[in-house]
Amino acid sequence: MTPQAALVTGSSRGIGLAAAVALAQEGFSIALNGPVADDELAAAAETIRAMGVPVVTAPFDVSDIALHDSKLAEIEAEIGPLTTLVNNAGVGVMQRGDLLEVTEESYDRCMAVNTKAMFFLSQAFAKRLLSRTRDADAFHSIVNVTSSNAVAVAAPRAEYCASKAAAAMISKTFAVRLGQENIAVYDVQPGLISTDMTAPVIEMYDQRAKDGLTLFPRVGQPEDMGRIIASLASGKLPYTTGQAISADAGMLVPRF
Template identity: 55%
Template sequence: MAEPRPIALVTGARRGIGKAIAVGLAQAGFDVAINDLDASGELDAAVEEANAHGVRAVAVTGDVARLGDHAGLLEAAERMLGPLTTLVNNAGVSVMSRGDLLEVTSESYDRCQSVNTRGTFFLTQAFARRLLGRARPSALHHSIVTVTSANAIGVSINRGEYCVSKAGASMVSKLFAARLANDGIGVYEIQPGFIATDMTAPSKARYDKLIEDGLTVIKRWGTPEEVARIAVTLATGGLPYTSGQAIAADAGLLTVRY
């Protein structure tokens, strides 16, 4: 009888860090459900790239900000692939517009909270309940990996609502790590710094100079594939005897120097 294969759901994964994680998991032998808000050519291309690694990859659409979508999202992934072992909370949004902290709108604040924090909390809760409600093969590592941001710690006053939401998501990861550790479910966090994606492209020119001048210890932008390598290590149980750890993929941005 063939060994059971790990199966992951990656949210917000049609491009950028999410896509890189989905493809990285496929390379590591995971079947992968790749999520985005809506069907699109980009989503189909991400599925095709993952499938090329000899695993099963499928597209599942749904909005993590809509709590009513969560059960259907998990059920769709499991109907097509089988029992999930891994959830990667990657879906996230930035601010509606950068600007003075004193001018932040409730609409932008609520949007960040809805996707980045509230959606992450309740999808994690729904996934954890699902795992705890059934037998799980001991040969497979079961895990939850949440992608937050260096802004979970580092202050960026021109997008304060984003910082608050990512700090909240960081605490979500710690809480579920403490709750689920003795149930054999690893819960981890990745805090990316300056990663070259479509989301960060509008800020590239500004940060190029700051990075060159020493803002980060490693003087370059990171790649989605470098974040994916960390996610795969966590999802495969490559860091045993850990719980709730936050891995800073930030080129030393948050390293204290003097």
């Protein structure tokens, strides 16, 4: 069986780290990414290393498109050919508020990280896969982490919603292009998840979840998302690609 190896972007903490842990539990070699080589990224690497799988840190800004190919090459020199890309890195809005007051800076930041970086890192990864002979028994995949806001409007975060909606469509386009190459592409759309990004509002949403906003009366945890991502990347949903996984405890199920 071909060894599995994954690059997980934005994996210093939160959903990204949880995904890396879950993938390591499945036996994947792991490349951890954060924007800089800081203590948080080093601590994440120690967590993975303690699980007994190969791990490398790959600090780089995913929005710097020119770095993508060289960073992928460096990672593969350390842990072998990548079979999996988890596009998790993302940013929120610079300030919640009236969309009529959204700044170009905040809009461009969301688009650069949440959308453009995901597109071009997926492109670079796919080109590397297609440039080499791949074992037929290996499962190759791209798992993109977008958001329920790819579908559901949050007007105080309009630019974020726009970036995630675009990212969701990018997932579909890559699924169409790469299906003939036996590379699966998925779009995981987390709902209310307790992370650093949601920390300022999670208590309010926790109460709303208990009051019925979600079908399960709780907010999600990064570990929930990690298990979903690892299941997809491990090929545990065979004969699937192009799906959007609404990881939102039924929040967006239409109800009367």
